Amino acid sequence: MNKSRLGTILFFLSPALALVLVFYIIPLILAIYIGFTPLRDWNLKAYLGKFTTQSYQYLFYLLTHDPDVSKVVKTTIVFTTVTLVVNVLGGLALALATFFMEERVSLTYRSLWLLPRLTPVAVYSLLWYYFFLGDASGTLNSLLLRLGVIDHPVSWGTDPSLQPEGSWLILIVVNGFVGVSFGMIIFYSALKSIPREHIIAARIDGATTLQLIRRVMLPQIRWHLVYVTIWQLLSLLTTFAHIFLLTEWGVVDRWWGTTWALYVFNEAFTTGEQGVAAAAATILVAIGAVLGIISLRLLGFKKMMPEPRGEL
Amino acid sequence: MASRTAWITAAIIIIIIIGAVAYYYSGKKGGATTTASPTTTAPPATTSPQTTQPTTTAPPTTSPKTTTTQAAPPKPVLTGNVEKDIVAIGKYLAYHGIHEAKFSVASAGDPNSVMRVYAIVEAAYRLNKILEKNGVDFRIKITTNFRRGGGDKLAQDFETAFQANKNPDIMANSYKWIARFAEEGYILDITPYVEKYQSFINEFYPSLLKAVEWKGKYYGIPQDTEARPLYWRTDVAACIKEKTGTDILANLYDKVKTGQVTWHEVYKYAELAVKTGCSKWGVLHRKGSAHPDLIQFIFAFGGQLEDPKTGKLVVDVPAVYKWLYVEWKMAREGLIPKDMMSWDWAKQIHPAVVCGKTLIWIGGTWHWTEWQTKPYCKGRPLTAEEVKKYFYYTLFPAGDHGDKPVTLSQPFVWMIASNAGKDNKEYNKYKDVYHMIAFLLVVKASDPDLIAIHSIISAHLPVTKKAAELINDKTWVQKLANLQIELSPEVKNAIADIVKKTVNEINVEFLANASKMLEYTKLTPMHPLYPRLANIFRDAVNYVLLGEMTPDKAVQYIISKVKADPELSKAVEIKGEIPKNWQFP
Numbered sequence: 001m002n003k004s005r006l007g008t009i010l011f012f013l014s015p016a017l018a019l020v021l022v023f024y025i026i027p028l029i030l031a032i033y034i035g036f037t038p039l040r041d042w043n044l045k046a047y048l049g050k051f052t053t054q055s056y057q058y059l060f061y062l063l064t065h066d067p068d069v070s071k072v073v074k075t076t077i078v079f080t081t082v083t084l085v086v087n088v089l090g091g092l093a094l095a096l097a098t099f100f101m102e103e104r105v106s107l108t109y110r111s112l113w114l115l116p117r118l119t120p121v122a123v124y125s126l127l128w129y130y131f132f133l134g135d136a137s138g139t140l141n142s143l144l145l146r147l148g149v150i151d152h153p154v155s156w157g158t159d160p161s162l163q164p165e166g167s168w169l170i171l172i173v174v175n176g177f178v179g180v181s182f183g184m185i186i187f188y189s190a191l192k193s194i195p196r197e198h199i200i201a202a203r204i205d206g207a208t209t210l211q212l213i214r215r216v217m218l219p220q221i222r223w224h225l226v227y228v229t230i231w232q233l234l235s236l237l238t239t240f241a242h243i244f245l246l247t248e249w250g251v252v253d254r255w256w257g258t259t260w261a262l263y264v265f266n267e268a269f270t271t272g273e274q275g276v277a278a279a280a281a282t283i284l285v286a287i288g289a290v291l292g293i294i295s296l297r298l299l300g301f302k303k304m305m306p307e308p309r310g311e312l
Numbered sequence: 313m314a315s316r317t318a319w320i321t322a323a324i325i326i327i328i329i330i331g332a333v334a335y336y337y338s339g340k341k342g343g344a345t346t347t348a349s350p351t352t353t354a355p356p357a358t359t360s361p362q363t364t365q366p367t368t369t370a371p372p373t374t375s376p377k378t379t380t381t382q383a384a385p386p387k388p389v390l391t392g393n394v395e396k397d398i399v400a401i402g403k404y405l406a407y408h409g410i411h412e413a414k415f416s417v418a419s420a421g422d423p424n425s426v427m428r429v430y431a432i433v434e435a436a437y438r439l440n441k442i443l444e445k446n447g448v449d450f451r452i453k454i455t456t457n458f459r460r461g462g463g464d465k466l467a468q469d470f471e472t473a474f475q476a477n478k479n480p481d482i483m484a485n486s487y488k489w490i491a492r493f494a495e496e497g498y499i500l501d502i503t504p505y506v507e508k509y510q511s512f513i514n515e516f517y518p519s520l521l522k523a524v525e526w527k528g529k530y531y532g533i534p535q536d537t538e539a540r541p542l543y544w545r546t547d548v549a550a551c552i553k554e555k556t557g558t559d560i561l562a563n564l565y566d567k568v569k570t571g572q573v574t575w576h577e578v579y580k581y582a583e584l585a586v587k588t589g590c591s592k593w594g595v596l597h598r599k600g601s602a603h604p605d606l607i608q609f610i611f612a613f614g615g616q617l618e619d620p621k622t623g624k625l626v627v628d629v630p631a632v633y634k635w636l637y638v639e640w641k642m643a644r645e646g647l648i649p650k651d652m653m654s655w656d657w658a659k660q661i662h663p664a665v666v667c668g669k670t671l672i673w674i675g676g677t678w679h680w681t682e683w684q685t686k687p688y689c690k691g692r693p694l695t696a697e698e699v700k701k702y703f704y705y706t707l708f709p710a711g712d713h714g715d716k717p718v719t720l721s722q723p724f725v726w727m728i729a730s731n732a733g734k735d736n737k738e739y740n741k742y743k744d745v746y747h748m749i750a751f752l753l754v755v756k757a758s759d760p761d762l763i764a765i766h767s768i769i770s771a772h773l774p775v776t777k778k779a780a781e782l783i784n785d786k787t788w789v790q791k792l793a794n795l796q797i798e799l800s801p802e803v804k805n806a807i808a809d810i811v812k813k814t815v816n817e818i819n820v821e822f823l824a825n826a827s828k829m830l831e832y833t834k835l836t837p838m839h840p841l842y843p844r845l846a847n848i849f850r851d852a853v854n855y856v857l858l859g860e861m862t863p864d865k866a867v868q869y870i871i872s873k874v875k876a877d878p879e880l881s882k883a884v885e886i887k888g889e890i891p892k893n894w895q896f897p
Contacts, residue, residue, distance in 0.1 A: 043496045066877065067872075135659070250599060250600050254854075
């Protein structure tokens with residue numbers, strides 16, 4: 001590549017690069033840096049110049065001594081894994097179902113699934129809050145009471161005999177409903193872009209729907225599967241808006257309902273320990289990066305991105 | 313060829329971007345200068361300060377160099393006399409060519425608490441009147457920012473805004489922020505001013521002055537407070553009397569006050585209420601947090617939360633154990649709901665209290681008016697008469713016989729930012745003087761009538777004895793109801809609607825009675841790590857209510873949580889042991 005060509009490329013990339021620098025790289029560097037300062041109560045003038053590893057020591061101490069913090073770690077692992085499976089497989093199932101539907105029905109159905117994503121976070125969380133409320137007026141309780149399944153209202157997210165599964169289930173359901181629509185959209189459009197001839201040919205050759213999906217459709221949307229999986233993995237690791245509201249309103253157990261990302265938020269904005277929060281966030285970024293790279297490897301990203309055969 | 317076209321296109325794009333950025337910034341600057349004048353100003357100055365001809369006593373409006381006949385006024389020092397002090401300050405600044413000082417005030421609360429900012433507006437109006445009367449060519453302007461809701465978000469925003477010098481100069485917020493803000497240097501140490509204003513400070517209830525002290529220094533002035541009465545449903549009590557003959561309410565206020573009725577008796581009454589079917593629950597309390605309502609149990613069982621000698625936080629094991637035991641026992645017997653900590657305020661807690669599903673409610677003074685404004689039962693709010701009819705109130709009873717009853721306050725206080733007056737001319741040179749003005753604004757905002765108005769219209773308790781006397785003065789209250797009191801037109805306008813809705817005899821009588829509880833009031837520690845300890849208490853209460861832990865396990869849990877936190881373990885002392893022969897009820 002000659003020099004002027006490199007210059008041109010860089011020049012045209014510069015707006016994008018500037019954005020990446022300002023909105024991704026600098027905040028990341030700042031977060032890593034603040035993690036090594038004792039910053040608290042936003043007192044930038046007093047603490048920003050001091051170097052210390054106390055935040056990391058503090059976090060390590062909590063992890064090894066505070067059973068509630070280990071609950072947070074467990075919750076993060078379970079929540080991320082299960083919701084990821086729900087979101088990817090659920091999204092795929094929805095996409096396949098709508099793909100085989102008549103277009104008009106399919107459109108309505110897909111739009112319905114988009115509602116959770118369209119609804120403002122607070123409103124959507126409030127709906128679920130009232131759904132799982134541990135009182136007879138909670139939607140789920142009132143339904144089950146009427147059907148005679150239960151004889152007294154159940155506190156799904158706080159009753160100790162139902163924890164931690166109760167809290168986890170609520171978090172997974174609430175986030176799952178938002179998450180599946182993402183996979184659904186991507187997978188649906190990917191399925192739509194498969195040449196119709198392939199499907200028609202397979203049908204003529206006598207393929208059942210299951211065979212059609214396994215042998216013809218899934219191989220052609222592998223790239224999308226990889227993309228959605230990694231994207232969802234990273235966003236589930238860092239999501240906390242719904243979870244924050246659900247724990248704050250007390251519909252789930254405070255510790256079994258807290259993920260690491262929410263823990264970071266609480267440290268920064270509730271306890272005012274921005275140094276600790278930044279350290280915790282840095283750990284989360286590191287874990288996210290490692291998991292991202294591992295998934296790319298495992299899912300064979302490179303194989304799907306072969307060098308183009310022809311001349312460019 | 314393609315490369316050249318690309319370069320030209322790129323160059324054009326860059327020029328357009330630079331042009332747009334430059335245009336945006338020039339526009340922004342222009343905008344800022346035109347909107348610089350404050351929207352909320354206090355003084356109805358007769359003439360513009362710049363054009364006013366000074367009277368014979370006033371210093372010249374021109375530069376000090378031209379004053380040949382008058383000596384420069386000395387740098388002002390506070391004397392304890394507001395009139396004298398503001399005049400001295402006004403003359404001094406006017407002499408140096410400064411004729412106006414701008415201050416911003418911010419606060420938060422329910423919509424009826426607007427006096428948390430308008431008291432400062434009124435204070436500026438009153439100070440400006442003094443200046444005008446004395447012919448001083450100097451005025452104070454105020455900008456206000458009042459937010460609905462709690463003060464925590466405001467306090468957090470104050471912290472971040474402080475980094476960029478954009479914070480309000482004066483803020484009314486919970487006293488709990490004082491330690492944190494004082495430690496970080498965000499608020500002004502007003503001890504030297506307070507020393508000069510001793511008679512002013514002596515008017516406040518001594519218990520409340522503890523709320524503005526941190527490490528022996530004053531960092532604020534009390535603005536309002538509340539108490540947390542125990543509300544008793546009169547209809548449930550009447551039902552119990554009818555069925556069992558026990559008259560719970562007979563002379564109850566005094567029985568609680570003298571320690572005759574303790575939590576042992578409360579337990580029995582709650583049990584009666586539930587067993588007779590007079591109410592579904594015996595006792596209900598807040599959700600989601602142990603602070604501040606439930607912390608009263610620690611004080612009621614004679615415990616402490618802070619060691620005054622060492623300044624360390626304290627986990628008073630016997631008191632904490634007894635508190636958790638009471639909650640645990642009541643939840644096991646069905647007197648208090650097991651999932652109390654996750655009940656919904658609007659759908660469960662208030663409707664249960666207002667519809668009479670409980671004998672006792674551990675509430676706050678503000679509920680008295682809240683029930684008159686929100687439709688918690690049968691789709692409509694209660695009338696003042698109904699609230700009076702259904703609710704009896706007492707102090708929070710003593711834990712054991714021999715202990716004392718308590719209540720708990722969380723005063724709001726005026727805090728002055730350590731950079732107060734920052735938006736004024738030559739701030740660095742006259743910093744001290746601007747700080748003094750901010751202090752005088754707070755002093756004036758604490759005029760008895762302003763405190764009394766705020767108390768009545770927002771159902772908070774007055775912080776000074778003089779204000780409490782004013783609330784008891786029926787003629788004055790009547791004048792307030794008719795808005796025939798001396799207030800600036802702006803403030804009068806701002807509170808007119810609220811006054812119409814809230815000033816009535818029943819509410820005023822309640823306030824006067826509740827004010828008497830302040831004698832028994834306790835404060836939670838101001839220690840910066842107290843919120844963390846309170847969170848651990850919250851989890852412990854939740855666990856005992858749910859039955860996940862027994863009271864002794866919960867105490868062990870609290871201790872282990874304190875020890876698991878390296879900072880907290882250094883700041884907290886664990887005192888005493890679980891009592892062995894204690895019986896409850």
